[in-house]
Amino acid sequence: MFKQLKEDVQAVFSRDPAARNTLEVLMTYPGIHALIMHRMAHELWNKDFKVSARTISAISRFATGIEIHPGAKIGRRFFIDHGMGVVIGETAEIGNDVTLYHGVTLGGITWNKGKRHPTLEDGVIVGAGAKILGPFTVGKNAKIGSNTVVTKAVPSGVTAVGSPARYIYKDTQTQPQDEEQHRRDYAKRIGFVQYATVADHSDPVLEGMRILLDRLEQNEKRMTTLCQRLSLLDPTYKKQPQDHPPLSQEELKILEDVRRECESQNQQSKA
Structure with missing residues (x-):
């Protein structure tokens, strides 16, 4: 757990130029606080201590403004910048080296049980206010622009912008x-x-x-x-x-x- 926390703190330094030292990050970054409490809640959730897990999740939401369901799966070096208003649903899955900014929602569009929330593969960056809704996959190293509304799968390496989202491909040949x-x-x-x-x-x-x-x-x-x-x-x-x-x-x-x-x-x- 401490090794994972060290990686999370290093991720802050690599992606936030405002971070100055480890103590400051541990004391003042709500994204780190929410991630620590989520990892505890997720362990309890997996061990079938559902009420305890939800209680820790509720305390985290109250303290940080970030709501992460204890059932969500989060990879290594995950970074939530600023964090206020972030919501991550129960069946969401997040890979390694993913970055979320404030106001992001990883939500569902159905009341049916089962997979309802998106999967973010490694290296995905989600801009402030973006809404990713549904049980689909956002491909590796994709970027979701601020306030973008995504309701279908996003290919790897593209940038999604607008509402509804449209994709910008970097490697497409331009006109003469x-x-x-x-x-x-x-x-x-x-x-x-x-x-x-x-x-x-x-x-x-x-x-x-x-x-x-x-x-x-x-x-x-x-x-x-x-x-x-x-x-x-x-x-x-x-x-x-x-x-x-x-x-x-x-x-x-x-x-x-x-x-x-x-x-x-x-x-x-x-x-």
């Missing part, structure tokens, strides 16, 4: 520079701004915006071509097949308006 620059120029020309996005991240929403921009430009070119061809037509031309009546004055007026609009579009595209 000239193509991406052309797309940004076109977006600027039509007044479209991709707010709060970064071009070198493979964000699914950003990829969707790129596809829409390409499609919009393609449609604009086709409309321009159509307008050019329509502008060559004479709207007063009334020669019609025998089974069709001649164009009315109202229809001729509509064609004239279309012709004017097409000429205006042609001038803007040439400019």
